[in-house]
Amino acid sequence: MASSTMEFWYEFASTYSYISVEEIDDKAHSAGVRVEWKPFLLGPVFARQGWRDSPFNLYPAKGAYMWRDLERLCVRKKLAWRRxxxxxxxxxxxxxxATAIGDARSSKAFTKAVFRSNFVQDEDISDSAVIARALKRAGLSSDEWLQRAATEETKELLRLRTEEAESRGIFGAPTFVAHGELFWGGDRLDDALDWMTSKP
Amino acid sequence: MASSTMEFWYEFASTYSYISVEEIDDKAHSAGVRVEWKPFLLGPVFARQGWRDSPFNLYPAKGAYMWRDLERLCVRKKLAWRRxxxxxxxxxxxxxxATAIGDARSSKAFTKAVFRSNFVQDEDISDSAVIARALKRAGLSSDEWLQRAATEETKELLRLRTEEAESRGIFGAPTFVAHGELFWGGDRLDDALDWMTSKP
Structure with missing residues (x-):
């Protein structure tokens, strides 16, 4: 069924997701489109395709291209970037x-802080100290949200979210869902927004 | 080394190459960029990555996405399309x-005719009768070019071309090479043309 909200599916490890995290607010605002941010895990999706690592590591030519492409894109879009x-x-x-916080302004601020930790400060985002700092930068209590992140309820919510991604046919990140249609890849954000506004 | 010509690497079986084959002339002309058309074979490149079939067949979710995306793109770009x-x-x-003909206007006409056979008329482009018709539509002698295509010289040229693609880091089609930089995917044609004109 058509929805007036576009979904933004992203994975915290994903390089191209970083670019979308940085630019989606401005672009969506200009287009007058509401966006729901949906973090999910690409690992289980890849694992079911037989990949035990990122395709950018499994296929070196693709990886070499991606790193150069990210560098170029960040220069062009004036985004900070460190491999x-x-x-x-x-x-x-x-x-x-992010799942525990839910779809709120503070969740976006947290998400942006984490992506910058990974792709600008070159910090290990699996380290709870790094995540605690990202929470603080988002104006959130690190103790509270690290605790809520560890509850069974949150874990189950994220599992369901990732299963939802797969059942919707999502196979990579970022993916935008506009009126039920998938648009895969950061370079398809404009197309997805066009789909939202031209097919109401 | 910088070149004033952009390279357009394509594979006759590739769905996204079809879109680029249809639109590259107009876009390059508007940008004032010369394009060299370079057909190559993706099969050997995929085989070296361990794939014995198209990734769109090996990974069903990616395949389902591609078919829907092609349909959408062709509607938007007003291109004929039949899966x-x-x-x-x-x-x-x-x-x-195409390799035997070389980089000439008639080679482009032949190439376009073949892509339409595959993706508009749903014809088997491995059939020499289909290729003969495409040659005729391009104003070329089918006997002459089918013979030249079968020479050792032509076969070797195409082998070398495909090896060149791999050594350049090309891993998919279409790929555009602008001043030595790769841009992979039909949706990066505009970026590649920008790179040609902004970085002379």
Whole structure:
């Protein structure tokens, strides 16, 4: 069924998700489109395709291209960027925290802080101290949200979210869902927003 | 080294290459960029990554997305489109013919005719009768070019072209090479043209 909200599915380890996290607010605002941020885990999705690592590591030519492409894109879009010394970093803890916070302004602020930790400060986002700092930068209590992230309820919510991604046919990140249609890849954000506004 | 010509690497079986084949002339002309058309074979490149079939067949969610995306893109770009009943079709003969003709206006006309056979008329482009018709539509002698396509010289040229693609880091089609930089995917054609004109 059509919805007036576009869904933004992202994974904390994903390089191209970083670009979308940085630019989606401005672009969606200009287009007059509401966005729901949906963190999920790409690991289980990849595992079911037989991949035990990022395709960017499994296929070196694709990986080499991606790193150069990210560098170029960030220059063009005037985004800070440093190639992380470890890739992919484990985004499980960050995804649980974001899931616990839910779809709120503070969750976006937390998400942006984590992406900058990973792709600008080259910090290990699986480290709870790094996540605690990201929570503080978002104006949130680190003790409270690290605790809530560890509850069974949060874990189950994230599992269900990831299963939902798969059942919707999502196979990579970022993916935008506009009126039920998938648009895969950061370079398809404009297309997804066009789909929202031209097919109401 | 910088070159004033952008390279357009494509594979006859590739759905996203079809869109680029249809739109690259107009876009490059508007940008004032010369384009060299470089047919190559994706099969050997995929085989070296361990794939014995198209990733769109190996990964069903990615395949389902691609078919829907192609349909949407062709509507938006006002291109004729029919999902082929066989995918991928073997583009070896077509690639040999295009290689034999070389980088000429008639080669482009032949290439466009073959892509329409595959993705509009749903014809088997590995069939020499289909290729003969495409040659005729391009105003070329089918006997002459089918013969030249079968020479050792042409076969070797195409092998070398495909090896060149791999050594350049090309891992998919279409790929545009602008001043030595790769841009992968039909949706990056505008970026590649920008790179040609903004970084002379």
């Amino acid at each position: 992380p010394t470890t890739f992919p970093r484990n985004g499980l803890l960050a995804a649980r925290v | 082929p009943t066989t995918f991928p079709r073997n583009g070896l003969l077509a690639a040999r013919v």
